[in-house]
Amino acid sequence: MADGFDFSPGAQVPVSGGAGETAATQALASAAYRDCKLSKISEADSDSGKSDIKKPKLSLFEPNLGEAFSRAVQVRMLGGGRKPLIQSFGTEPQTVVEHCLSATRLRKQRDAQLSVIMVLFGLLFLPGVLLWLGGFQLKKMLAKDGGGISLLGGALLAVLGVVGLYFMVKLPLTGFWPLYVRAMVVAPVIGWWWAKQICEKAAVTMRGAWQGLLEGGGVAAKIPEAVPQDPNQTAAESLRQNLAKVSAEQSSNVVFYAGPKGILGMGTRWGSWQLAEELRPAQEGVEIHPFRSWDVVRVIHDRLRLLERSPLHTGGFPAPSVRHWIVAPVGEKAGAVSRPDGTDTDAYQIRGHEIERICNEQQFGAGNRHYLGVQFVLWDGQLVLTLMITVTVLHETLRIEVTGHALGPVNGLFTSKPEPKTKDVAKTVRFWETKKITLPLIDSDEVVRLAARAPLTWFPPVLDFLGGKLTLPEPFGLRHVWADKPWRHRFMADDALRAATPVLRVVHAAALSVLKENGVDIERFDNRSLALSGMVQSAEPKKADEYNA
Template identity: 85%
Template sequence: MADSFDFSPGAQVPLSGGAGQTAATQALASVAYRDSPLADISKADSESAASEIKKPKLSLFEPNLGEAFARAVQVRMLGGGRKALIPSFGIEPQIVVEHCLSATRVRKQRDAKLTAVMVLFGLLFLPGVLLWLGSFQLKKMLAKSEGKGVSALGGVLLAALAGVALFFMIKLPFDGFWPIYVRAMIVLPVVGWWWAKQICETTAVAMRSAWSGLLDGGGVAAKIPEAVPQDPNHTSAETLRQNLAKVSAEQRSNVVFYAGPKGILGMGTRWGSWQLAEELRPAQEGTEIHPFRSWDVIRVIHDRLRLLERSPLHTGGFQQPPSVRHWIVVPVGEKAKAVSHPDGTDVESYQVRGHEIERICNEQQFGSGNRHYLGVQFVLWDGQLVITLMITVTVLHETLRIEVTGHALGPVNSLFTAGPSPRTKTVSKVVKFWETKTHNLPLIHPGEVVRLAARAPLTWFPPLLDFLGGKLTLPEPFGLRHVWADKPWRHRFMADDALRAATPVLRTVHSAAMSVLRENGVDTERFDNRSLALSGVIQSVEPKKADEYNA
């Protein structure tokens, strides 16, 4: 099914677009450039999905947040044999993946230089390098211990090693090869460290510039020339380009997954539900109702909803027209770890064809199977708020039921919108000791240089680096947006927007349905009364946990 997607035209890397979806997209993309601790990702996990951090065998090889995030996203979304993705409403996932590739490319360029430094100063003077690396590893292990005394011991041991090395260098004779080699073994790794520090500092400045540029909306471009084939035999680039196109194709799918109390994955939990259900009776006694189907009602509702942005008053209203789409909702278990898209002749490029949508709408209304919903989706606050109202029409025996449910997906966690902060140190002045002054520190501290230099040669063997340094495992079923989304109800204006959108949608749905009923000779008196009652109820609408039934 997915392999039938048409990837033409040729070698193109899609550009970021999607007006109104930039803030959330760039906030998630900025994570790929960050140098924060990996443990920070746990603060952003939602209640229903949590990332898993595999602990390192050697903490010296442990990745930071940007390294682990970029690696995990690339493997999950571009890797061979990957599982189906959950749609990421409010963002463009391909742009996030492209920035992960771009950040990885910058790190590989840095690691190539660091590897050259390690070969020059490491292989030739391996005993000294191992001695220094062992000291830094011991310092990191002691630094994680509880108590200031134990954590400070690492620094004392490192200083003691430097003192012992200096003592032996002075006491050694100055003639012969081995005394000179021992001195070089102690000194030259420090020279290599200083050189590596300059390389790391330059890259850190560039990465932080991209980080802050994305959050400021500066339009930082993702540079991934490896995704553009240079000739017909450049298979790796062509494969990468096709995998990126698959991410976008899957994002455009009209299939979503319902996971019980978790709601529709990617849309958020169901916070409100309104039903209009009445008996179908002919408008005049002695006559019969003209035959019609659920699809006939849905089609008219669809056409009316597309006119929502029109208003008799020029007061702003829906400044961004909502997206009105037909959805196929696939039920999955609450604790399902994977989902799969429907396949077969009725599916093309992850999208269920129109005739199959119509069949499901008319026939699959009771019992097992997929269900049809008509969705009205508002993407607001630069992609930080996604409001979705789902409409379904069912006819069982002589009863017509029209149901409208509200779903809301809140902003991405504040962790992703936090910009880089400079490394500073505040000290007291020498003379005016009651006053303080702040010094700007280098972005890369000594221990970080050692960590990056130790990891550099292993970046060409990612599985080995994952084994030694640990890795980030993303929650399943995975979608870039919903696993790190907060609830919108803590933001007053976002909550107001979600509640306000329900009223015009509900009334438009009812108005469209009534017109179909009248045209087909149905008595609408009871439907009108019920619709008026719902209009009164929705005046005081408030969010509830509609997917959690109290037995």
């Protein structure tokens, strides 16, 4: 295909809930099943961008968090003409998207049943349904910020109820139209009761998936619509290919530096240590053996792969991910990024020969830069530590820079478990004492909202127009836009600070060995390395990307 992907293998069922999932992945996936208010998503936004909530034209059609989140993620990550995604380090974005599809599928099954009820009890008795819907819409409009009805609103609804009951009693008892008027008021109530049973059953299923994900129960996302049954099912084939593209972008070796925001997906730069000295021959009259930046980087790469080894059996580092990265600069307020293409790329990956060329040649002026990264994914994906190493040679000066980036845990909104709906009421006898009672998961207002939205779920743009929608912050990546700072967690902060010292020493030792082999006087480099080794022992997190001009 033109985009470089080969989908020749047959369709396969996407599998979720496996051992590869992490706590961060499951926390983000649980948002697809949540039933809280959409406005809560604003509390979880990070400094990387703010979610935009479009207000509803009619509050009766307003989506909850799970509905809006699932819709927004699907459109952004699978929609036609979508923009490039930022990698979600420490998570599996395809799993999150699959759970959004699975949650949407569960809602469509519920909405199909509610649509039948709306036809039987709504279309046939349309005037009555419109009156009931108008009453609930009026109730929402008169509601206070806390959700209750104001005194004036309660009085107005009571008056309307009494007037309606008066006319119902005064109507004659014979004839078609008097009976129809009574039926059009009563039939929606019967439909509401039936719809309530369906909604409660669906709510239990949704909350079970929500809790199962957060407890690590391995809840699988069921999306049979992503498995084509025959070559003519173009929609299923397109969905399967788009899911594969999400995983391919996740594996890309191109990242984006957005000024004070740091490397998107890796977090802000909290520390920087630079070793820069003059290249002098070890022996006078003997020239230095020619070498390139890539020669130094390659040895550093090999040494970093041995970080998990230790002379003492005390645990230590887990196996890190050591990888060559191409870093592209973007503006701090950039609304989108673009991935390189051409003969030097393959499925969002920069080829090895181009990486080597950038490392050796693009060290000054315009263009992308090469970094060698060592990355630790800790706390089940909640903490991502990345130390980036770059080697540059300008004139007779060799500079080796090590920078630390940290991406903290996902916001607490995504790790909160479902709680039963309760209410404190006064006891019957000891009225000065209160007791806690459990309320149904679905109240009358929620049943009306779901039933009103059900027929329109087959026309998502219309529902977005009437009920509002969630627009995700750009440039979008599932992980970094809802990440908290790691410095508020004592052990996470310790892990970030402790990782810098051994990595820095390994980098310096590897670089000095290359310099020594090529006839470079390493005395100054060695002294500077010892000084940096002392400085890094008292490393403190700083805003290294915010320069004071």
